[in-house]
Amino acid sequence: MPIDAIIVAAGRGTRLGGALPKQYLPLGSRTIVARAVDAFLDHPVIRDVVVVIAEGDEERLGAALADRPRAVRVVHGGETRQASVARGLDALPAADPAAGVMVHDAARPFVSAAVIDRVAAALAQSAAVIPAVPVADTLKRVDGSEVVATVDRSALVQVQTPQGFHVAALRAAHAAARESATDDAGLVEAQGGRVTTVPGERTNFKITTEDDLAVARASLLEVPVVGHGFDVHRLEKGGPMIIGGLVLDVPMRLQGHSDADVALHAITDALFGAIGDGDIGHHFPPSDEAWRGAASDRFLAYAADRVRKAGGRIVHIDLTIMCERPKIGPVREAMRARIAEIVAVPVTAVSVKATTTERLGFTGRGEGIAAQATATVLRSME
Numbered sequence: 001m002p003i004d005a006i007i008v009a010a011g012r013g014t015r016l017g018g019a020l021p022k023q024y025l026p027l028g029s030r031t032i033v034a035r036a037v038d039a040f041l042d043h044p045v046i047r048d049v050v051v052v053i054a055e056g057d058e059e060r061l062g063a064a065l066a067d068r069p070r071a072v073r074v075v076h077g078g079e080t081r082q083a084s085v086a087r088g089l090d091a092l093p094a095a096d097p098a099a100g101v102m103v104h105d106a107a108r109p110f111v112s113a114a115v116i117d118r119v120a121a122a123l124a125q126s127a128a129v130i131p132a133v134p135v136a137d138t139l140k141r142v143d144g145s146e147v148v149a150t151v152d153r154s155a156l157v158q159v160q161t162p163q164g165f166h167v168a169a170l171r172a173a174h175a176a177a178r179e180s181a182t183d184d185a186g187l188v189e190a191q192g193g194r195v196t197t198v199p200g201e202r203t204n205f206k207i208t209t210e211d212d213l214a215v216a217r218a219s220l221l222e223v224p225v226v227g228h229g230f231d232v233h234r235l236e237k238g239g240p241m242i243i244g245g246l247v248l249d250v251p252m253r254l255q256g257h258s259d260a261d262v263a264l265h266a267i268t269d270a271l272f273g274a275i276g277d278g279d280i281g282h283h284f285p286p287s288d289e290a291w292r293g294a295a296s297d298r299f300l301a302y303a304a305d306r307v308r309k310a311g312g313r314i315v316h317i318d319l320t321i322m323c324e325r326p327k328i329g330p331v332r333e334a335m336r337a338r339i340a341e342i343v344a345v346p347v348t349a350v351s352v353k354a355t356t357t358e359r360l361g362f363t364g365r366g367e368g369i370a371a372q373a374t375a376t377v378l379r380s381m382e
Contacts, residue, residue: 002099003120004048005040005162006088009033009061009106010077012054015208022207023106024060028220028380029311031064032207035109040102040162041070043113045120047099050091051106052077052084085184086174092167101170102162103184107207109216111162118198119164127169128188131200132157159183160200169193222378224315227273229375231265231280234368241326243369244319244352245297245338250326254369257286261296262371263321263352267339268296270317270375271303275310297342304343312379314343318351323369328354 013022023033030038033051040046049072053061061074075091077084085103092101100123104111115131122129135158139151163184165173173187181187185195207213233254241248244263254260268280277283284291284299307314317339321328328335332352340347357364 001123002047002096003045003102003123003164004050004092004099004167005046005102005104006085006092007033007037007040007049007051007072007104007106008077008081008084008088009036009057010052010054010084011081011107013107016210016213021054021057021060022213024057024064025213026308026311027109027216028222030109032109032216033061033106034064034068036104036106036111037065037072038068039111039113039116040104041068041072043116045116046102048073048092050075050088052088080180082174082177082180082184082187089167089171089174097168099167100164101167102164103170104162105206108161108204109207110203110205110219112201112204115160115198115201115204116162119162122196122198123164123166126194126196127166128185128193128195129164130183130185130195130197131160131162131204132197133160133200133202134158157197158200159185160204160206220380222313222380225274225312225377225379227270227275227375227377229266229269229271229273229373230370231262231269231372232362232368232370233260233262233265235366242296243326244321244328244331244335245300245342246331246335248326248331252325258284258291258294258299259296262369263319263335263373264296264300264339264342266371266373267317267319267343267375268299268303270373271300271307271314271343271377274375274377275307275312275379277303277306277310300339300342307377310379312377314345314349314375315378316349316351316376317343317345317373318376319353319371319373321352321354321369321371322357322363323354324356324359324364324366328352 009023016022040049051072055076135153135156139153140147141149177187239251241253242259242261335352336350340350362368
């Protein structure tokens with residue numbers, strides 16, 4: 001039986017909150033939706049993959065799957081999950097009624113090949129198959145905050161996806177549906193169809209809340225990696241000086257092709273170093289006139305975004321500025337706050353220190369300023 005897959009990714013993830021729909025959030029080195037799609041693209045029993053998305057999410061999905069050589073078909077979803085699945089069904093070959101289809105939620109990124117195997121095998125005997133796991137917790141019926149009764153859980157299971165169907169059976173169930181259902185098997189049940197279960201896996205959970213997302217991220221193997229950055233810029237007369245993302249009203253400034261913010265340049269290189277992504281000169285070459293006079297906060301924000309796209313989380317930045325003047329102490333806290341804002345981390349994750357070289361060397365003579373930084377990143381090493 002040829003089997004296609006429909007990945008439902010048209011929801012907005014309102015229970016999780018945030019401006020970005022949850023399926024496009026990073027989860028280690030991949031996004032949530034990419035992990036779900038990968039499982040089916042990589043499985044030998046799956047012939048074709050249809051991804052159902054909301055209108056306007058084309059670029060997001062394209063970016064999430066940019067490194068996948070095998071293409072997916074993309075269709076726009078409807079107002080409800082049920083409508084979105086129906087549109088996915090419409091995208092399947094109409095002349096192949098003997099085919100099977102699996103419907104999977106994009107918010108279940110950890111579906112295993114073994115679960116897909118079990119659903120596919122059961123489709124040889126049943127027109128509707130769902131993975132399920134026993135209910136492990138004691139269940140209570142409540143009225144408000146008061147417990148009314150304990151519920152017998154012996155005959156209860158938690159249902160997962162992918163749910164597998166003969167295409168003809170699922171199309172008929174959708175066509176006959178008079179009420180909405182929380183899953184496609186419910187539509188088949190409503191028409192008197194027989195639904196069978198296969199063992200699911202507790203790791204195949206759905207990301208719905210912040211707690212779920214935290215558990216998903218904690219389940220990945222993340223290791224700390226440290227990047228180091230160092231930069232030097234010459235001092236010249238005239239002001240103001242731009243350093244650490246601040247504009248200081250002092251009678252000297254730093255020379256450079258951009259705004260010469262030596263502190264932000266050091267942090268930028270530290271972030272690139274943590275993910276093995278070249279250096280600031282590679283991404284923003286001084287030979288390119290486009291970067292003449294450019295604000296260095298753009299470079300730093302770009303580097304932080306590259307870290308996140310590589311599946312990393314910035315957990316700490318440690319910056320040391322080496323100069324005789326200006327004095328960094330009076331602006332240290334403002335500098336920490338500005339760096340934290342650019343990188344989008346809590347201010348507690350940023351350390352700013354200053355030191356002199358006891359009047360030795362070019363910094364001691366007041367000819368220039370040096371800065372070094374380390375960036376600690378938690379990164380999935382899958």
